[in-house]
Amino acid sequence: MIKINLDVMMAKRKMSLNELSDKVGITLANLSILKNNKAKAIRFSTLDAICRALECRVEDILEYAEGEQEE
């Protein structure tokens, strides 16, 4: 499965959802959905904006976890 580690990166940057929402330009609600692994896909433009806002790489946000599912 693909894991979203947005929360980790936000913590590292001490950035709140509000701030990130502003910088990325997507609504608070939708960003929350993405952060909590409720989204089924992502636009590259959004991923790009997130990486730019958090000054990080794709792999800081998205992770392929072999097998794994539970929770």
Add this chain to the structure above:
Amino acid sequence: MIKINLDVMMAKRKMSLNELSDKVGITLANLSILKNNKAKAIRFSTLDAICRALECRVEDILEYAEGEQEE
């Protein structure tokens, strides 16, 4: 911008579009579009399938390239 490095990974694995298309379960045409940076988004299910098929990580496929555009 977000770069797709599918071609690099396919080369490393000596895997053709045909083979990858089979394993991933999306059509040849659409995989080609993705490979050539014509897609605007990607479903996590697809990204997952690609990582599994190529036995690689997300960062082997997707890369955030600061700035950059041209070409």
Add this chain to the structure above:
DNA sequence: TATATTTTTATTGTTTTTCGATAAATTTAT
């Protein structure tokens, strides 16, 4: 060169999903 294989491009249609806008509920901090 001729032929086969692989890849790219294009089109149409269906289904899915993002994302905005909004509001309420919930959680966490003050």
Add this chain to the structure above:
DNA sequence: ATAAATTTATCGAAAAACAATAAAAATATA
């Protein structure tokens, strides 16, 4: 308690994935 931050939930619209298909173009091979 109160305020702030986050999550959850609808609804709708616009966008995009992806299938199916076919044809064109590029590449490899005999």
